[in-house]
Amino acid sequence: MNTKKKILFVINPISGGKRKTAFKKQILDTLDLNKFEPTFQQTDHAGHAHELAKQAVINKYDVVVAVGGDGTINEIGSALAGTDTPLGIIPEGSGNGLALYLGIPLHEAGAIRRINRFDMMTVDTGRVNDRFFFNVAGVGFDASVSDKFATDSTRGPIGYLRTVMNLLGSYRSKKYQLTIDGKSYDREAFMISVANSPQYGNNAYIAPNASVTDGMIDVCIVHKFPLYLLPMMVFHLFNKSVDQSEYVEIIPGRVISIDSEDIGPVHVDGEPLLIEAPLQFSVQEKSLKIIC
Incomplete structure (x- = not known):
């Protein structure tokens, strides 16, 4: 009797700008290989x-x-959430x-x-409307960066940094209406994550106290700040201290709505999407198994 676990490796050949020919x-x-029976599939769209x-999952x-x-x-993860497949x-x-x-x-x-x-x-x-997210979703500057970065020919941190610098001078804060667990907030924000x-990636922590096991999602509102303070804001991101900035407000919640006259692009785990406002966020507790 074959007791090996059937394991499928789904390979994105272009992620991170890395070649995976020897993977x-x-x-x-x-x-x-005494424990697992591997199958390999490569994505093409x-x-x-x-x-x-x-x-x-079906198989x-x-x-x-x-x-x-x-x-x-x-x-x-969106396909596996709510199933027993890790x-x-x-x-x-x-x-x-x-x-x-x-x-x-x-x-x-x-x-x-x-x-x-x-x-x-x-x-x-x-969840944001009908889309899952597992890390961070948001609107504002970071979503606009994701939108521009998606069409950049230079992948990886260098391309991302270049996109950030190109957008910084021209991006303008927007007015948002938020409801977090029934309480209303009006905010002008540079971005809302x-x-x-806790982190976007590359150890940049936007919500240092967030946890994937606490049944909450953290709403991080970055208010408009003078551009000369950008180095300090970046320091806070990489020092896990963004919650100590006077320009940052973090409110945990379970059910969140975000609306704006011009919601712009939305990023979901770094991927830019066009999602109709208002954005309805919620948390589904203990709904995905991950091998870690």
Whole structure:
């Protein structure tokens, strides 16, 4: 009787600007083949990872592994949320926010060994309208950066930083109407992030106290600030102290609505989307199993 676990590796060939031509060999060299029976699929269009993961659940795979960045994780996690099929992660993105938060190694061999170990946790997931998010979603400046970065030919941190610098001088704060667990707030904000986990990626912490197991999502409102204070704001992000800035307000909640006359693009785990306002956020407690 074959007791090996069926494991599907869904590989995004372009995530993080990294070539993955030798990835299959790395898997076969490091994966415990006495425990797992691997299958490999490569994505070739937006939404393909979600389709493959959905089919894997139907075909009763024991594990689906995202080989890519937070966008790939989002597509696969969205198919696995609410099922008994766990998500594995081999981080290959530009920011790798969820993997960094969960302590999953950024090098392939280390991440594969975590899968061999098969330790698991069940985490909360976020929803914005009909879309899942697992890390951070939001509107404002960071969503506009994600929107522009999506068409940039230079992937990775360098391309992202270039997009940030190009937008900084021209971006204008917007007025938002928020409702958080029934309480109303009117705010003019540079950006608003709704965080299930603390960081965007690359160890930039937008909501230092957020947790994927507390049944809450943190609404981080970054108010308009003088541009000369940008270095200090960046310092706060990477020092896990953004909540100490006078220009930042963090309000935890379970049910959140965000509206604006011009909502603009929305980012969901770093991927830009056009979602009609008002944006309705909620948390679904302990709804996704992750190997970590």
